[in-house]
Every structure is written in structure tokens, then in C-alpha cells.
């Protein structure tokens with residue numbers, strides 16, 4: 001997520017504050033037990049190499065690396081990949097984690113932020129048509145759990161429904177909307193395929 005969008009979300013949150021108190025804080029704090037922390041970098045690396053492709057029925061060879069596409073008239077980079085699929089196709093979680101936020105934004109439409117178990121990675125799914133029934137902020141999801149369906153909500157072209165998928169490295173303390181560093185999901189998603197095809201010996 002770029003700084004511009006972070007600022008936009010922070011502003012939107014300010015506006016929503018009266019109607020929408022930050023109810024998630026208490027529940028999140030309750031779920032995190034101090035002393036339950038493991039070595040973060042090792043775990044992130046392992047999680048990253050085991051990412052599932054987030055759209056059902058799409059294989060690694062179907063993916064296109066458009067991480068460095070220009071957006072905003074060349075003022076910034078895409079920093080995500082778009083996975084094209086028919087509207088209504090299932091979107092699934094690439095990794096286990098906690099649903100940190102379900103957020104409807106002008107750009108991203110119906111979005112999901114999932115925080116990794118070590119809290120240092122945020123997986124961002126955007127332009128969903130619908131959320132999976134029962135998906136709620138604060139709940140834990142397993143790898144492969146259904147999050148919703150592919151759509152074109154937000155600023156996506158209705159003629160080209162797709163999942164906008166982003167991987168953001170952050171710190172365990174950072175809030176979900178704070179600026180983070182996006183890493184290219186393409187090698188993460190395609191490396192997994194090579195490993196899967198190799199003999200397990």
C-alpha cells in the first residue's frame with residue numbers, strides 16, 4: 001500500500017470514528033499472548049514460501065507479473081499482482097492468519113487485510129464481489145480458507161474482474177493502514193509451484 005492510500009484510509013477512518021468505534025482493538029489484544037512470539041524472520045520466510053494461489057482454479061503458470069506496472073499516471077507503481085478470473089470465483093487465503101480488517105474503500109472496493117501469525121506480513125485482497133458468509137474481523141483463518149469471491153468492486157474495470165493481491169511487510173506493532181513495504185507476490189506464488197512439482201525426496 002502506498003503512502004497516498006494509507007493517508008486516504010487514515011482520513012476515512014477518522015470520519016468513521018463516531019459511527020464505527022474501533023471495536024477490534026480489545027479482541028485483538030486478547031488473542032495475543034505475550035511470550036507466544038517466535039523468531040519472526042525465519043517464520044516469515046517459511047510462510048512466504050508456502051503461499052497458496054489466492055484464486056481457486058488458477059495455477060502458477062496463469063499468473064502475470066504486473067508488480068511494476070505504473071499507476072497514477074506514472075507517479076507510483078502497482079506493487080501488487082492482478083489475478084484475472086471470472087466474477088464469482090472463490091478467493092482463498094494464501095496463508096494462515098487473522099482477519100485484521102474488512103474495509104470498503106473507493107479504490108479497492110471490498111477489501112480484506114489478513115495479518116500473518118507473526119504480525120509482520122499483511123496480505124491484502126481487493127475488488128472482491130462479496131465476502132464469504134461469516135467472515136469477520138478478528139477471526140483466524142487457515143491457509144486455503146475461503147474469503148469471498150472475485151469481482152470488480154472499487155475502481156476495477158467491470159469488464160475485467162480480478163483479484164488485486166498485495167503482500168506487505170510491516171512490523172508487529174504497526175497498524176494495518178500504516179505505510180508498509182510491498183514485496184512482489186509473483187515469485188512467492190510461483191516458487192511454490194516449482195517446489196510442488198519437484199519430487200519430495
Ligand SMILES: [Zn+2]
Pocket residue numbers: 078080081082163164165
Ligand atoms: Zn491491481
